[in-house]
Amino acid sequence: MTKPNKLTLVYASLTLAIVAVVIVVATLWQQAKPQDLKLRFHPYVGEQPLVLHDQSYNNPGGEGQFSIRDFQLFISNIVLDYPASRFNELESYHLVRFDGNTSFGQIVVPQIKLQKLRQVLFGIGIDAKANGSLIIAGDLDPNSRMAWNWQVGYKFLLLEGTITLENEQLPLVYHIGFDQSYTVLNFDISNNNVDDNGVINFKIDLLRLFEQDGINYIDMAKMNNVKFAPDDVQLIANSFDKFIRLM
Secondary structure, eight states: OOOOOHHHHHHHHHHHHHHHHHHHHHHHHHHHSOEEEEEEEEEEETTEEOOTTTOOEEOTTSSSEEEEEEEEEEEEEEEEEOSSOEEEOTTOEEEEEOOSSSSSEEEEEEEEOOTTOOEEEEEESOOHHHHTSOOOOTTOOTTSTTEEETTTEEEEEEEEEEEEOSSOEEEEEEEEEOGGGOEEEEEEOOGGGSOTTSEEEEEEEGGGGGBSSSSOBOOTTTSOEESSOHHHHHHHHTTTTTSEEEO
């Protein structure tokens, strides 16, 4: 068997090195290209995926089981932070719905550089300036189901369903709004959080809306209708800062 000479080995090593460099350069070039950023929200009830209409879940604060027929949420004012710059999305008002054919809701920020993305910020709800106006921007529509009126503003979160007790069934209605409920969240982003398709996955845990102190939970059967009572609204909105997290 003929042994490869030194020139052949050098040539082979050089070829492999060139191929490796080309792969690295191509990868970096691909990462540097603008592409759509997809913020993908997956609704859960604790560790169980939310299934509208057909699935029942235990009342976290008392007796009975509940089911959800509608869940909608406003996400607004998306900001992307980089080491030396910041991107603020214009007309950044997104109504995320969970009644479609997919198991998640999604916001697409078109043609963004994802390389070196360090932080994503957004608000739950509508900022006070937009909430108190009749402007139409993004998904804001003063004639939509998510609007109360120009004095009160929008429902930031809509959650509706039923809770079944031993001898009765009660409606669940949570319409959470008011300026003081607006909550800004920020998430530190690493390369592991953004997949090759530009997707960042978030988990929304509905049970956390009813969490009071990490141990005790609101009894949904006793507080099954929350709309205009400021104290009850605030009790739910206090959990806005912990019911969305990175997956």
